[in-house]
Amino acid sequence: MMNAATTGLAAGMALGFAGYFGGFWAFLLVLVLGAVGLTIGLVVQGDLDLHRRRQR
Numbered sequence: 001m002m003n004a005a006t007t008g009l010a011a012g013m014a015l016g017f018a019g020y021f022g023g024f025w026a027f028l029l030v031l032v033l034g035a036v037g038l039t040i041g042l043v044v045q046g047d048l049d050l051h052r053r054r055q056r
Contacts, residue, residue, distance in 0.1 A: 019027035042048035
């Protein structure tokens with residue numbers, strides 16, 4: 001299991017490679033898709049309850 005520091009390092013490296021090789025739009029695409037993937041992962045894992053947040 002990866003801890004938060006390792007996950008952050010991997011995400012930073014992915015964004016760096018995308019920015020260097022793909023330019024600004026590739027950087028943004030990787031950033032947005034990473035945020036979507038993080039949200040889905042947190043929901044599946046049970047750490048984020050969107051239903052409770054929606055009722056507010």
